[in-house]
Amino acid sequence: MTRRYLITGLPRCRSAWLAAFLTAHGSPCAHEAAISLGRSATLQDVFDAGFEGLCDPGAPLRYRATLEDAMRGCPTVLIRRDARMARASFECWLGQPLPDAGWAMVESSLAWFEETFSPKVFDFHQLDDERMMEELVWHVLRAPLDHRLFRLFDTLKIEQHKNKAHAMIRNLEMEPA
Numbered sequence: 001m002t003r004r005y006l007i008t009g010l011p012r013c014r015s016a017w018l019a020a021f022l023t024a025h026g027s028p029c030a031h032e033a034a035i036s037l038g039r040s041a042t043l044q045d046v047f048d049a050g051f052e053g054l055c056d057p058g059a060p061l062r063y064r065a066t067l068e069d070a071m072r073g074c075p076t077v078l079i080r081r082d083a084r085m086a087r088a089s090f091e092c093w094l095g096q097p098l099p100d101a102g103w104a105m106v107e108s109s110l111a112w113f114e115e116t117f118s119p120k121v122f123d124f125h126q127l128d129d130e131r132m133m134e135e136l137v138w139h140v141l142r143a144p145l146d147h148r149l150f151r152l153f154d155t156l157k158i159e160q161h162k163n164k165a166h167a168m169i170r171n172l173e174m175e176p177a
Contacts, residue, residue, distance in 0.1 A: 003027075005053040005140040006071050008060055008113060009079030010086035010106065012093070018079075019055040021153045027141050029053035034062055036098050043070045053140060060113035061105060068116065073139045076119035079127070083107060128154065 007018055020029035028098075034041045037049060042151040043063040046054050047070075060067065083103075091097050113119065120139050126132035134145040 003052060003074070003140075003142065004047060004116070005075040005077070006059060006141070007053065007055040007077040007079065008069075008110065009057055009058045009124070010081050010083060010110065010118075011079045012086050012089040012126055013057060013079040015055040015057055015079070017153070017156065018127070019053075020156075021149070022055070022137075022140070024149055025137065025141065025143070025146055025174045026124040027052045027143075029055055032056050032058065034058070042066065057106070061109035064109060064112070066100060067113075071117070076113075076117045077136060078110070078114055079124055080121055081124035108141065130154075140164055 004029075008013060009015065016031050019029040019034040022034075029108045030036070030046050030049070030053070033046040033049070033051065033054060033056065037045055043054070043066050055060070063070070087098065087103055114121075120136075122136055127136075128149055129134060129146070130147065133150055137143060137145045
């Protein structure tokens with residue numbers, strides 16, 4: 001069996017960048033797979049599709065019922081970002097406010113995740129630090145950081161498409177305001 005891992009955090013925590021980086025590093029990592037694989041996709045579907053890892057801010061909410069069994073003993077990471085900053089960034093990028101109830105669900109699910117899994121925690125800004133990325137890569141892949149690849153990816157800015165964000169809101173059974 002391949003080494004599974006899960007990375008999560010609030011929306012706009014650079015999960016798309018991390019998924020692309022870890023994939024380029026040799027470990028296929030899905031980003032918000034329920035959107036690309038379909039709303040009814042399970043966590044098992046993600047791994048059956050050939051992904052070793054999942055970077056998904058919605059994972060603790062979307063997969064909560066199966067997360068403990070599927071990820072028992074697997075490396076987990078929480079990317080911590082100030083909730084007000086993450087929400088403001090997401091709303092600015094999306095061009096509309098998010099429902100308070102939906103945001104509260106996301107924050108609550110991350111608190112549950114942190115309490116349940118005791119993940120390795122990295123600050124959002126530490127993803128720019130090569131030494132911190134060495135630690136993250138070692139934690140999830142048990143492999144050394146490809147420094148050349150990190151320097152290349154450090155220059156990239158990845159944004160998700162607004163239609164994908166609207167789909168994420170619908171997946172949480174919320175309507176955009």
